[in-house]
Amino acid sequence: MAALVAPPVTDGAPQQVLAYRCGACRRHLFDATDVVHGHDGEKCGSFVLEEPLEWMTRQLQGDGGRLCCACGAKLGHWSWTGMRCGCGEWLAPAFSIAKSKVDGRAAKGRSRGETSGVQERLGVSLPWLRVDPPKRVVVYVGDGDRDAAKRSVDAAWANRAVREAFWVFLGADAVPGDVSALIREVHARGVADVVAAGAGRGAAVVSAVECERVALIAPPADVSLRARRALVCCAKGDDRSWGDATVEVFAGIDAAAPPAGVVRALCAFVSSND
Numbered sequence: 259m260a261a262l263v264a265p266p267v268t269d270g271a272p273q274q275v276l277a278y279r280c281g282a283c284r285r286h287l288f289d290a291t292d293v294v295h296g297h298d299g300e301k302c303g304s305f306v307l308e309e310p311l312e313w314m315t316r317q318l319q320g321d322g323g324r325l326c327c328a329c330g331a332k333l334g335h336w337s338w339t340g341m342r343c344g345c346g347e348w349l350a351p352a353f354s355i356a357k358s359k360v361d362g363r364a365a366k367g368r369s370r371g372e373t374s375g376v377q378e379r380l381g382v383s384l385p386w387l388r389v390d391p392p393k394r395v396v397v398y399v400g401d402g403d404r405d406a407a408k409r410s411v412d413a414a415w416a417n418r419a420v421r422e423a424f425w426v427f428l429g430a431d432a433v434p435g436d437v438s439a440l441i442r443e444v445h446a447r448g449v450a451d452v453v454a455a456g457a458g459r460g461a462a463v464v465s466a467v468e469c470e471r472v473a474l475i476a477p478p479a480d481v482s483l484r485a486r487r488a489l490v491c492c493a494k495g496d497d498r499s500w501g502d503a504t505v506e507v508f509a510g511i512d513a514a515a516p517p518a519g520v521v522r523a524l525c526a527f528v529s530s531n532d
Contacts (some may be wrong), residue, residue, distance in 0.1 A: 277290070278362050279361055280329060281358075283299045284327035284361070285328060285329065287333070287521060288305075288311055294307065296357070301343075302343055302344055302345050306343070306354050307354075308321070309329045310446050311353075312376060312442070314446075321339055323335065325353065325355060333355045336354065337351060339403045348370070365376055376439040376440050376443060380428055380432055380436055380437070380440060382426055382428070382440075385532070391444075393451065394423040396426070397456060398411065398425055398455045399460030399464050401457045401513035402458050402459075407429065407457070407460065411427075423453075423528055430459035432460075432463055437463060437464070438468040446495065452469060452471065453473060454469035455473035455474075455524060456477075457475035457513045457516055458476050461475055462478050469485060470487060471485065473490075473528075476492065476493060476516070483500055483501065488502075488503035489505075489506065489524065491508060491511065491516070491520045492511070494507055494510070494512055
């Protein structure tokens, strides 16, 4: 059984954070700061987490079920409606990991309220995910850097569809796997409506992202479409077939700074779930 050691307090020095890893494969699972119940008392046979972590999101189907490590080892259970700890306390929701299934080690971990690993890799911070999730999120991957992506949408901030969504701007160097992980993280916080949009090289990134609603702006020649609900804004002369996607044709599109007409089409697509 993993033993919890209280982090030592030294003169002015930050406390160490105890991290926990899978007892089978030694993969990092969570930090002590993620645990809300189970630190004290011999009757608590599990650590209970306050909220799901990124590695859990694919397992959160239905109202509850098992929690397993990526290696396949069974770690515990989760339930949105709650469960009772061995000490008698009822916790809801509950993401419970058996102490016997993990090993504790002293490590510098992530404190509650800081960004997750995928947010750090993408260079964004979304603290509102923990306290006040918005109705809708748009993940926009631009053709250049993050600032250029934001400037391309700035002119439309008065548009209702822009105001009522939270926009996350990423550069074209974003990795599709990280963007997909960010979208899963947003869904796990209760945001049902997420749109992944990309322009130019960003469209190539978004075309490989796991998202139900996708918008491609001036997609490169080698880009194909997998999403069921999609918008494609392309230049005149692009005769590719986009299946059931909504296609808007423009005389010309600067992928680094899409014109107002393209941004309006994107905003209309964003708000089409209303």
